[in-house]
Amino acid sequence: MDIHLLNALGITNCALFKCSAEEELECLTPELPWLPHVVTLDEKNRLQKKHIPSIFLDDFFLDAGEVWKGDTSFTLSSGFWTEQNEKQVLRLEALAINSESGSRYLVVKNIEEQFDEKRKTLQAARELLLSHHEIVGQHEYIRHKLNSVLRKNKRMQKLVPPIQQAIHNLETGVVILDDKGGLVLDNKASHRLLLCSSTTPSSIRVGELLKGIDAPASFLPTLVKKKAPWQGELYWQPVDEYKVWLQVTIHPVLQGDELTHWVYLFTDITHIHNKEESVLTASGMDSLTKVANRNLFTDTVKRLVQEETAFKLFIIDICGFKRINEALSYQSGDEILKSFALRLQAFVGNSGFIARIGSNEFALVKREDTFKNESSEQYVKNLIQKLTQTYTVLNGSEPNLGVNIGEANYPAHCSSSEGLLQCADIALQASKYQGRNTALTYSEELHKQHFAINELENQLRKAIDENQLKLFLQPIVDLTTGKIVKCEALARWITPEGKFISPEVFIPLAEKSELIFPFGEWLINEACNAIDALKGANLGIRLAINISGRQVSDLALLNQIKNALEDHQLPGSNLSIELTESVLVESLDVVSVLLNELRGMGITVSIDDFGTGFSSLVYLKKLPIDELKIDRSFVSELEKNTDDQAIVQAILGLAHNLNIKIIAEGIETQQQQDFLQSHQCAYGQGYLYQRPVAIKEFISLAQKLK
Numbered sequence: 001m002d003i004h005l006l007n008a009l010g011i012t013n014c015a016l017f018k019c020s021a022e023e024e025l026e027c028l029t030p031e032l033p034w035l036p037h038v039v040t041l042d043e044k045n046r047l048q049k050k051h052i053p054s055i056f057l058d059d060f061f062l063d064a065g066e067v068w069k070g071d072t073s074f075t076l077s078s079g080f081w082t083e084q085n086e087k088q089v090l091r092l093e094a095l096a097i098n099s100e101s102g103s104r105y106l107v108v109k110n111i112e113e114q115f116d117e118k119r120k121t122l123q124a125a126r127e128l129l130l131s132h133h134e135i136v137g138q139h140e141y142i143r144h145k146l147n148s149v150l151r152k153n154k155r156m157q158k159l160v161p162p163i164q165q166a167i168h169n170l171e172t173g174v175v176i177l178d179d180k181g182g183l184v185l186d187n188k189a190s191h192r193l194l195l196c197s198s199t200t201p202s203s204i205r206v207g208e209l210l211k212g213i214d215a216p217a218s219f220l221p222t223l224v225k226k227k228a229p230w231q232g233e234l235y236w237q238p239v240d241e242y243k244v245w246l247q248v249t250i251h252p253v254l255q256g257d258e259l260t261h262w263v264y265l266f267t268d269i270t271h272i273h274n275k276e277e278s279v280l281t282a283s284g285m286d287s288l289t290k291v292a293n294r295n296l297f298t299d300t301v302k303r304l305v306q307e308e309t310a311f312k313l314f315i316i317d318i319c320g321f322k323r324i325n326e327a328l329s330y331q332s333g334d335e336i337l338k339s340f341a342l343r344l345q346a347f348v349g350n351s352g353f354i355a356r357i358g359s360n361e362f363a364l365v366k367r368e369d370t371f372k373n374e375s376s377e378q379y380v381k382n383l384i385q386k387l388t389q390t391y392t393v394l395n396g397s398e399p400n401l402g403v404n405i406g407e408a409n410y411p412a413h414c415s416s417s418e419g420l421l422q423c424a425d426i427a428l429q430a431s432k433y434q435g436r437n438t439a440l441t442y443s444e445e446l447h448k449q450h451f452a453i454n455e456l457e458n459q460l461r462k463a464i465d466e467n468q469l470k471l472f473l474q475p476i477v478d479l480t481t482g483k484i485v486k487c488e489a490l491a492r493w494i495t496p497e498g499k500f501i502s503p504e505v506f507i508p509l510a511e512k513s514e515l516i517f518p519f520g521e522w523l524i525n526e527a528c529n530a531i532d533a534l535k536g537a538n539l540g541i542r543l544a545i546n547i548s549g550r551q552v553s554d555l556a557l558l559n560q561i562k563n564a565l566e567d568h569q570l571p572g573s574n575l576s577i578e579l580t581e582s583v584l585v586e587s588l589d590v591v592s593v594l595l596n597e598l599r600g601m602g603i604t605v606s607i608d609d610f611g612t613g614f615s616s617l618v619y620l621k622k623l624p625i626d627e628l629k630i631d632r633s634f635v636s637e638l639e640k641n642t643d644d645q646a647i648v649q650a651i652l653g654l655a656h657n658l659n660i661k662i663i664a665e666g667i668e669t670q671q672q673q674d675f676l677q678s679h680q681c682a683y684g685q686g687y688l689y690q691r692p693v694a695i696k697e698f699i700s701l702a703q704k705l706k
Contacts, residue, residue, distance in 0.1 A: 013112075015039075017047060019068055019104035025049075034090055034110060037083055047106075056081045057094055057108070059306075064096035068104045079303055080111065136231070139249040139265045142172055143229060150176070150253045150261050173266030175202045179259045193246065193266045195238055206264055209236055209248075224252045224259050232335065233269065245273040286356040288334060289341035297355035297363050301417040305410060310368040312376060312409050315424045316344070316387070319402035319436050321360035336391050340401070347386045363424075368409075380405060380439045388437060402436030404428055413442050426450045433512050457513055459495070460506055464518050469493050471526045472692035473543070475702065476663055476685045479677050484702050486576065486663075487534075488544045488685065489527050490692045491519075511548050520551045521560050527575065528568040530695055535574075537699045544576035544606060552579065558597055565601070572602030578629070580608050592623060599624045606663070610651065620658055628655055632666025632686070639671040652679050 015035050017025040025047040027035075035041075040051040052058040060078045067076045078094040095107040146167075164185065167174050173190035177183060183203040190196065194205035210219070223230055229251040237243040247269045253261040284296030292300070304311050318324075318340065324333055337360070344354050344362060352366035364383075371379065387403050406428025414420040423442040430450060431440040440446065463469055469491050476486040493501045510516040527545045534541060551557050565572060577598055579591070595605050606627040620628075630651055634644045648664075655662045664676050667686030676684060690701060 014107050014109040017106035017108075019106060023065065023068060025106055032110075034088070035108075037088075037090060038092065038108060054083055054092075056083075057092075060094050060096070064094075064106065067096040067098050070098055072098065074098045079299065079306065135247050135267045135269060138172055139231065139247065139267065142170070142174070142265055143249055143251050143263060146174070146176070146263050147251065147253055150263070151255060171267075173264075175206055175264040175266075177203055177206070177262040177264070179261065181207070181262070184261065190264075190266060193244065193268055195242055205238075208238060209234070212236060212238065220250075220252070220262075223250065224254070227252070227254060233273075244268055245270045286341075289338055289356050291341045291345060291362075292353065292355035294355065294357040297353075297357055297365075298417070298421075300353055300355075300365060301420065304365065304367075305415070305417045305420070308411070310410060312366050312368065312407060313420055313424045314364040314366070314380070314383075314439075315357070315406045315421075315428045316362045316364065316383075317404045317406075317428055317432070318360040319404060319432075324401075336401070339391055340387065343386055343389075344383075347383055376407070376441075380407070384437050384439065404431040404436070405439035406431055407439065407441040409441070423447075429453075433508075453509065456501075456506070457509060457515065460493075460509060460515055460519075463493055463495070464515065464522055467522075468496065469519075469522065469526075470694065471523075471530055472694055473530065473698040474685060474692040475690050475698070476544075476683050477689050479673060479681055479684045482705070484539075484541055484705055485683060486542045486544060487698065487702075488546075488578070488692075489523070489530060491523060492692070507548075511550055516548055516550050517556075520547070520557070524560050524564045528564045528570055531570055531574045532568055533695050533699065534702075537703060539699065539702050541702070542574060542576045542604065544578050546578045546580075546608060549580070552591055552594060558594065561598070561603075562601070572598070573604075576604045576606060576627075578606045578608040595624050609665075620654070620660065625660060627661045627663055627683075629663045629665050629685075630681075635664050635666045635672055635676075635686070636668070638675050639669065645675070648676070648681075649679055652681055656680065 013032075014029070015032050015038075016028045018028060019025055027039075027041055027045040027047060029035075030041055030045045036053075038052075038054045038057060040048040040053065042048055049058075049061065052061075056078070063076055067074055075098070076096045080091060080093050083090040083092060090110060091112050093109045093111050095105075095109070097105040097107065099105070167185060168187045170187055171189055173193045174185070174187045175183070175190050175194075176185040181203060183201055186196075186202040190202050194202055194209070196202050196205055219230075229249055231247075231249045234246050234248050235243070236246060245268070247267040249263075249265040251263040251265075252259055253263060284293055284299070285291065286293040301313065318336075321333065324336065337356075341354070341356065341362070344364070348354055348364060348366070351370040352364055354365075355363045357363045366379075384403060384405070388401050390400055406424045406426065408414065408420050408423035408427060410420050413423045426447055427440045427442040430446050431438040433453070434440070470493075472490045472492045473487045474490060475484040476488060477483060478485050491503060491507070493503070493506055495501065510519045523545055527543055531543050534543065547557070561575075565575070598605060604626040605624060606629055607625055608629045609631040610628040628651065630648060634647050634651075638644050638648065652662055661682045663683040663685055664672075664681050665685050667673055667676070667684045667688045669688065672686075673684060673688060690698075693701070
């Protein structure tokens with residue numbers, strides 16, 4: 001459709017320029033009344049680049065020229081800017097367009113209406129936020145007043161009628177219970193908000209509310225222990241025809257350490273929730289955390305780049321957030337995200353800009369001149385300390401979060417907003433490979449490493465998909481008889497070109513990426529194929545596979561094991577699972593369920609690399625563990641290192657008392673075997689007996705030793 005017609009109909013209000021091969025710009029809409037305030041045209045309606053009234057547009061031509069030189073389809077926006085003269089104020093945006101057909105255009109848009117709409121949206125968002133803050137403030141005021149009154153009147157005997165009347169007439173719902181949960185006082189607002197009746201008083205409704213949101217039995221005692229109130233937003237639907245969003249405060253009143261009352265405060269905030277998501281999104285705010293969203297963040301970074309302001313960009317990732325959601329519930333996950341955003345905002349204050357740019361990713365933009373006397377390294381260290389302190393959620397859990405941070409600097413690392421984001425993301429991904437609570441700054445070396453890791457990751461993905469990986473077996477022998485009693489399955493990767501890639505390289509790579517899950521599924525199925533081969537050779541020995549910490553947290557793992565055993569018609573007694581002890585520390589609750597399920601299937605459980613991590617007698621006592629594998633680092637110098645000898649003897653003594661079998665890894669000499677035998681170590685594994693070999697070679701060896 002003709003641009004003149006669009007302008008006439010009021011559908012758009014823009015000036016259109018066509019760019020020639022010589023980069024001359026011919027104006028196709030010279031009649032626009034506001035255009036002379038922005039550009040100068042000659043008698044042939046060609047733009048005079050040397051006489052542009054708008055300084056901002058003149059600056060934009062530097063970037064536009066690069067767009068028009070390119071061969072790919074692309075549109076570059078200048079962002080909004082303002083032109084003001086004696087008669088009017090113009091709100092404008094410029095676009096440099098390189099079309100698929102090879103045509104090049106400049107569009108200057110008058111966005112007064114959009115600007116006014118944006119301003120109205122921001123005002124509406126501000127009013128909503130102020131309204132919500134006012135409600136929270138009212139709760140705080142009432143809570144402090146009631147706390148003071150109740151502490152002075154332990155049994156409410158001196159609570160004078162005027163105070164009772166004031167509570168009765170409050171618009172905020174108030175329910176006061178004694179330490180046993182009996183009703184002491186409530187008001188009209190609480191009856192209305194909680195749907196109370198003669199048969200269902202407010203004391204019962206409060207209990208139903210806590211039950212309806214799955215608050216655990218430990219929730220209220222935790223508040224008493226901490227001597228702290230809980231405040232938050234809850235969605236409640238006690239009956240089909242009634243649903244409400246409530247701002248809730250739950251406050252334990254104490255005399256010293258003794259609980260005397262519970263104060264519950266309720267305000268209906270349904271009207272805020274009904275409006276705020278659309279309003280906040282339109283104004284560039286994230287509806288959950290109330291900080292800027294990705295769009296507003298991107299606009300802010302672009303503006304700072306256009307202004308040539310030196311700044312640092314940090315991308316902050318919450319580690320393992322999927323596992324937090326699954327373990328604690330998505331409601332608790334949302335609570336943590338909101339608390340995380342509040343902590344981040346409190347730490348940054350007015351000296352930076354924060355945004356939520358992904359489900360569990362936040363960004364922080366901080367100008368170089370706001371660091372004052374503090375180094376960037378110290379700032380990030382303090383930030384990590386702040387963000388990883390314990391979080392308290394409604395279900396009573398107190399998770400400690402881990403974070404990874406990637407940093408990029410403008411203009412040192414990149415001169416474009418898109419490139420800078422990419423640099424920060426590369427630094428973030430690299431930090432994830434170094435573990436939790438790590439921050440890295442972008443560098444060319446990191447970029448090269450990132451490229452190499454991506455390349456290797458793609459090769460590994462292909463190797464898994466095309467079954468290029470092979471399973472090797474290493475025997476585990478009875479140190480008394482020398483017979484093979486078990487074997488460990490180890491993955492080996494030899495590329496089609498014949499290059500051997502160490503498992504010390506590709507296993508950590510799989511664990512750091514999502515490839516650990518298809519790799520784990522491949523390993524389980526290949527292990528069952530190997531068991532079939534062993535049984536076919538009349539070898540009745542168990543086969544052990546290693547399970548990583550990330551697989552443990554994946555709810556699909558048990559089903560994968562069950563399905564593989566069923567497909568091959570194998571009993572669980574043919575299989576053994578090995579876990580590193582660090583997994584016990586990080587995922588004790590999940591591991592406990594998993595191990596009991598595995599034991600129920602007849603699968604034995606071993607703890608690998610024992611002694612190198614966070615050893616605890618509690619895990620050995622409480623969890624169903626069959627075997628411990630002494631790490632090779634304690635065996636390698638066993639002949640001469642008295643410290644290693646003492647550690648091994650201690651582990652053996654502990655295991656005997658707990659009736660747990662011991663496997664010593666990395667046995668390479670007869671002296672090492674003799675020491676272990678003399679101290680009643682049951683089993684051994686290492687090069688002294690056999691290196692890991694292909695399945696056929698292992699079967700041949702095992703048949704000879706049989």
